[in-house]
Amino acid sequence: MTAAMQPWGRHQLGRSLSLGLREREIVIDRTCARCGCEYEWGVHVAFFAARAGLDAAQISSLTHGGPADPCWEERDRLLLRLVDELHDSSDVGDLLWEELDEQFDHAQLLDLLLLCGWYHAISFTARAARVPLEDGAPTFDSVG
Secondary structure (H helix, E strand, O other), X not given: OHHHHHHHHHHHHXXXXXXXXXXXXXXXXXXXXXXXXXXXXXXXXXXXXXXXXXXXXXXXXXXXXXXOOOOOOHHHXXXXXXXXXXXXXXXXXXXXXXXXXXXXXXXXXXXXXXXXHHHHHHHHHHHHOOOOOOOOOOOOHHHO
């Protein structure tokens, strides 16, 4: 199964994705946190958060806060709202979709949906399989 997943995973983390590193990591980190997948969240925070320009307040907000937290710019807030709506309802409301459509092109919108869905699948698998945390990786409590 992991061999079958590698091409899609490379796409999600590669340059062919239509999203920038920051957008990608906001979606991944929020999705993993909402799914309670500390393993995958910790790996991404450890290796990508600083490169993506995410500061301590933003990492804490991704994990324990929400889109209204003062650490976010409007475009970032839209990403958090998208992840939260997809997680809560498996859908995106018309108003949010219109707001997203003003900020992102069609390729980016599809990549956002698929990225969130991909990390739901990764989170479900890692969590249910009880994948142990990586040595030295942050924990949800460490960014409280």
